[in-house]
Amino acid sequence: MADRWSLFRRSIVTGTLIEIETLAKDYYRGKVVIPVLSDISLQIEQGDFLALMGPSGSGKTTLLNLIGGLDTPTLGSISVGGERIDKLGQGQLATWRSRNVGFVFQFYNLLPVLSAEKNVELPLLLTNLSRRERKKRALAALAVVGLQDRASHRPTELSGGQEQRVAIARAIVSDPGLLVCDEPTGDLDRTTADEILELLQLLNRDYGKTIVMVTHDPKAADHANHCLYLDKGSLTGSQAL
Amino acid sequence: MxxxxxxxxxxxxxxxxxxxxxxxxxxxxxxxxxxxxxxxxxxxxIDFSGVDRLIVAPKYSIIDPLPEKHVFAVQAVSGVERVAHRSWFGGVYQDSSQFFPRWPVPVESFLAIYPEYLLSDTEKQAFINTRTGAVLGRPLAEAYNLKLGDKIPLIADIWPNKDNVGWEFDLVGIYDVADSSVDSEQMFINFEFFDEYRQWGQGTVGTIVVKINDPDQSAAIAAEIDRLFANSPAETKTTTEKAYNQMFAKQVGxxxxxxxxxxxxxxxxxxxxxxxxxxxxxxxxxxxxxxxxxxxxxxxxxxxxxxxxxxxxxxxxxxxxxxxxxxxxxxxxxxxxxxxxxxxxxxxxxxxxxxxxxxxxxxxxxxxxxxxxxxxxxxxxxxx
Structure with missing residues (x-):
């Protein structure tokens, strides 16, 4: 078991991982421009666990999408690990995401027709790993989240908390340095939510993952190291926890 | 993958x-x-390879008759072993929905060319010797509950007889077939009686069936037969049984x-x-x-x-x-x-x-x- 766990254990590296400068994002509804983010500048350190908080519509998810390379900014720059991802095309961004980012969503977004193991294995299909190696890594990731005995179960056979654990295993299976989590506990009860947050803390603390998490829940934010507040598309404050 | x-x-x-x-x-x-x-x-x-039976049909339409003298001319062609013929009788048995093909044939030569129609020697002799004789496939006899000695009345449609009354045949044989690909739902009639008693068309036949000695010569013999009747009032098209059956089906469209x-x-x-x-x-x-x-x-x-x-x-x-x-x-x-x-x-x-x-x-x-x-x-x- 120790060997499996060690697959995802990385030495803690310090320094800036994410650097955002004068970032702005506008959406267009027909000819109407809707500014969602404006003049955002921030740095996120390697190994940090950052919570993004703010009211609905404040731009938290949009900022998270930009950091995760799911969207591109209207203005400004985003560097992750020294790479300007705002300059990448769609294809390059897809490749970059597959190598550098793990995603965790509120509604898990697992493929219902695949077993937990096959769901976790999905990101590895983009690598040149052998089938055997992919299976080994998928099972190791499931072991990290404590679900090695549920590998053959389909999402419909799992509880919400277990589904989210599988989603987290999927996010870490290709060993990305950065995890972006959008309301990862928004659909869970308090006890299960705490278990998930402790798991994220473990991944941050013991596995060196940098985590950026959007949440409405102050108790969830308590598990982070830092908290940034957004309102109406601008950063309004920060707090060390 | x-x-x-x-x-x-x-x-x-x-x-x-x-x-x-x-x-x-x-x-x-x-x-x-x-x-x-x-x-x-x-x-x-048409694929003539390995075929030892040919069908000589009218060149332009299957409803055109062929003169019976063509039969004798074909018999004389080199490589031809035996010749028979058959004609389409049509007719109605009981009502028009109860259809099965009825063919007047020269009994002896036809049965010699088609050994796959299995009749006992007694039935075969009865068919040869009975002018009004007819034989049926076993499934037909069973379907209509017919047995040897029964009369089979047929209403004429194409071929009225000289008395302008219904035809009547004596069931003298019930044939089986050698294998399931042979059509067992047909009726064969003595041609001699049919030809004498029909009102018109004496001395004509529908198609000629040819048994040849050497299957390798089938294409050449077919060509020779057609050449024989080229430019005559009754030109022919000689083909294989398979091609003829398909040609028959093509009449549908x-x-x-x-x-x-x-x-x-x-x-x-x-x-x-x-x-x-x-x-x-x-x-x-x-x-x-x-x-x-x-x-x-x-x-x-x-x-x-x-x-x-x-x-x-x-x-x-x-x-x-x-x-x-x-x-x-x-x-x-x-x-x-x-x-x-x-x-x-x-x-x-x-x-x-x-x-x-x-x-x-x-x-x-x-x-x-x-x-x-x-x-x-x-x-x-x-x-x-």
């Missing part, structure tokens, strides 16, 4: 829907395999055109059905496809995955359909003489698979393009 599990899993998403779609594709390609094989068999040239019409209707319907199913399946899976893109699948990968799903479902449905068509045709060949030579060739199988690929592409491309163009943020919008 490593995406195969992901692609295959799509079939299990809605098992009933997949099953119904597969069933419709299966039936479409079963029909394709069978109808296309029939169409090809009916449109190909242009078989190829009929088959193409049926297949076009079937495939148009299947195209709409499968296209709609694919589009619906992809619509339901937009969040999942967005997740694939989120974790790094490229636009092209997503396009190929959806197209592959389409290909998989069409191939899983079509291949068994085509193979079953092959098995059914094999069975039909053994039991129905008209299907003699109708087979699912490698070319038709390849055409079927090509058609399946084309169908997969046509029905899969629109949803695949939609999946490819999917904007992750918009697609996940409801779930983020």
């Amino acid at each position: 490593k995406y195969l599990g992901l692609i295959w899993a799509a079939l299990y998403r809605k098992p009933l829907r997949s099953l119904l779609t597969l069933a419709s594709i299966f039936v479409a390609f079963l029909l394709f395999g069978m109808l296309q094989s029939v169409s090809v068999a009916f449109s190909q040239g 242009d078989i190829g055109l009929i088959m193409t019409g049926i297949l076009s209707a079937v495939f148009f319907t299947i195209l709409l059905l499968t296209g709609n199913t694919m589009a619906q399946a992809i619509r339901e899976r937009i969040p999942e496809l967005a997740i694939l893109k989120t974790i790094g699948f490229s636009n092209m990968s997503v396009l190929m995955i959806v197209l592959s799903e389409s290909l998989l479902i069409v191939l899983v449905g079509s291949l068994p359909g085509l193979l079953l068509a092959g098995f059914l045709l094999e069975g039909l060949r053994e039991s129905v003489s008209l299907f003699n030579g109708v087979e699912l060739s490698g070319l038709i199988l390849a055409q079927g698979l090509g058609l399946a690929c084309l169908m997969a592409f046509v029905v899969g491309l629109p949803p695949a393009l939609r999946a490819m163009r999917l904007n992750i943020v918009d697609a996940l919008g409801d779930h983020l």
